Every structure is written in structure tokens, then in C-alpha cells.
């Protein structure tokens with residue numbers, strides 16, 4: 001009896017521990033967000049360790065309040081605390097620095113900025129009405145919001161470029177683009193992915209995105225060591241028309257933003273733009289089926305991330321491979337192969353069904 005009781009106490013302690021961790025997870029996120037916004041990780045990256053007073057002075061913040069945030073970050077290894085309220089950078093804080101190019105700091109700021117946080121506050125009501133929480137909270141879609149707010153737009157574009165840099169090498173190691181003459185990245189952001197495809201496989205590159213995003217591509221491509229004219233940058237709206245000229249279309253984290261009806265419109269336009277032997281290479285994290293592992297090799301849990309995507313955009317909370325396959329088949333495509341990589345990204349290659 002005693003053994004059974006103490007066993008159940010231990011079990012419930014383990015369960016409570018698990019829940020404490022989950023319930024308080026937002027505190028870590030918010031501390032990361034605010035320290036990134038205040039450029040504290042940039043400061044420590046450049047200057048090494050600094051006292052809380054020095055950091056407060058440089059960031060125009062109150063040292064006693066700031067200390068709680070920095071101490072919490074040190075408790076989870078984002079910073080290192082030394083005697084005398086001195087803080088030093090760590091491997092984690094350096095990954096969050098935003099002044100050396102797209103980083104995890106941009107991702108943190110994009111996911112945690114007030115407009116997104118407001119969307120989470122609208123989730124309960126939106127679950128009842130079926131609205132997109134971000135649209136309910138902000139009166140417009142996330143792409144329009146980012147277009148209309150410079151800081152949000154800049155952070156969003158950089159967050160996407162970080163994600164590309166994070167996964168591109170593993171993708172290009174696993175998936176061979178050399179058999180294509182011209183690859184077009186639809187919704188390709190600043191062009192990081194198409195730049196690397198062109199560099200590694202020597203095919204021609206096309207980049208298609210909305211004007212405010214594509215406008216940032218030439219400077220970004222130049223930073224990547226790509227001559228801007230090596231990639232044909234085209235602006236437009238995928239719901240109007242997809243440009244012709246490519247024998248392969250890649251779409252990374254693009255179609256997942258849309259519900260099935262809109263995704264079908266996009267696939268229809270892609271089909272019109274491709275030659276009969278053309279391919280679509282869908283690049284995504286896929287939500288696992290019930291019997292599949294829940295965590296990708298890089299630690300991302302697609303089923304968790306999917307909620308964030310669903311709070312922000314109309315898309316189907318990401319999809320399983322089977323769901324994507326069915327969607328593409330309904331639109332006249334057939335699955336050729338699935339290639340997994342060592343990050344959260346997998347490739348599903350589709351041909352036009354005969």
C-alpha cells in the first residue's frame with residue numbers, strides 16, 4: 001500500500017513538473033523577446049561581459065527591473081551570470097544576436113511581437129467563430145500587416161531567411177536539383193533558398209514573391225555572393241498568375257499558409273505555368289501521423305508549430321504528408337518521391353499526372 005502510494009506521489013510529481021514547465025514556457029519566450037528587442041544579445045556579443053547597470057544604461061532601462069529578466073535568462077543558459085550582477089554571452093545568446101544577419105533573434109521577435117501575442121489572445125473567441133485569430137486581433141492578415149509595418153516586415157523577412165539558412169545545406173545534400181534547367185521559388189522571400197540551389201547545382205533561378213518582399217532580394221543576394229542578375233526576380237500575386245519559364249517550382253513554407261481552397265487555386269496556377277514534364281517540390285515540415293515521431297531532428301515539433309501557423313494565417317495548421325498528397329492529387333499532380341532531411345524540412349516531389 002505504502003509503496004503504491006509513494007509511487008503515485010512520485011508519478012504525480014513528475015506530471016506536475018511536466019506541466020509547470022509547459023505553463024511557464026511563455027516567461028522564457030518573453031524574456032528572450034524583450035532582450036532581443038533591446039539588442040542586449042548584440043551588445044554582449046560585441047562587448048563581452050557587462051554589469052546590469054552598464055546594460056541598463058545602454059538600453060535606457062531600469063537596472064533593478066532588467067536584472068530579473070537577465071537573471072531568468074541566465075537560469076536557462078541564454079546568458080551566464082557572474083558575481084556582482086555581471087552578465088556574459090553564451091552560445092545561445094550569440095544565436096539570438098540580430099546584427100550579423102538573419103538569426104533566431106528575428107524568429108523570436110516575429111513569433112512574439114505584440115501583434116502575434118494579440119492573436120493568441122483572440123484564439124479562444126476565434127475557435128468559436130472559426131476566424132483567423134491574427135485577423136480578428138489585427139484587422140488584417142499577417143502578410144498585409146508586415147507589408148504595412150516596417151519593423152514587423154523586416155523582422156518577418158529576416159526570420160524566414162534564418163529558417164532557410166538553418167535548413168538549406170541539409171536539403172541540398174539530400175535532394176538533387178541538378179536535373180532541372182530552371183528552378184523557380186514561389187513565395188521565395190529574399191531568395192536565400194534559390195540562391196543556394198543556383199550556387200550548388202548550376203541551374204537557372206527565378207524568384208517570385210510580392211513586391212515589398214522581393215524588393216529586399218537584390219541586396220540580400222549580393223550579400224550571399226550571388227550576382228543579382230543570376231536570378232530572375234519577378235513580383236506578383238500567386239492568386240493572379242504564376243510566371244512561366246521554370247521546369248521545377250519549389251515552395252517552402254508557402255502553401256501551408258493557405259486553406260485547402262486557396263491552396264488548390266495556387267496549385268492550379270502552378271500547373272498552368274509548368275511544362276508537361278514539370279515538377280513541384282514542396283518543402284515543409286510535415287505534421288506526423290499518430291504513429292510517427294513527434295519531434296523533427298532539429299527539435300521542432302511540427303504539431304506544436306502548426307498551432308502558431310494556424311493562429312497567424314488561414315492555412316490548415318500545417319498538414320500531414322497524406323493530407324498534402326491528397327490535396328495535390330485533387331489538383332492533378334502525382335507524388336514521385338518524399339525526401340527527409342536532418343532538419344524539420346522534408347521534400348515531397350510531385351509531377352503532373354498523366
Ligand SMILES: C[S@@+](CC[C@H](N)C(=O)[O-])C[C@H]1O[C@@H](n2cnc3c(N)ncnc32)[C@H](O)[C@@H]1O
Nearest residue numbers: 160164187188189209210213236237238252253
Ligand atoms: C512564410 S513565408 C516563406 C518564405 C520562404 N519560402 C521561406 O521559406 O523562407 C511566405 C512567403 O510568401 C509570400 N507571399 C504571400 N502571399 C503571396 C502571394 N499572394 N503571392 C506571392 N507570394 C506571396 C510572402 O511574402 C512570403 O515571402
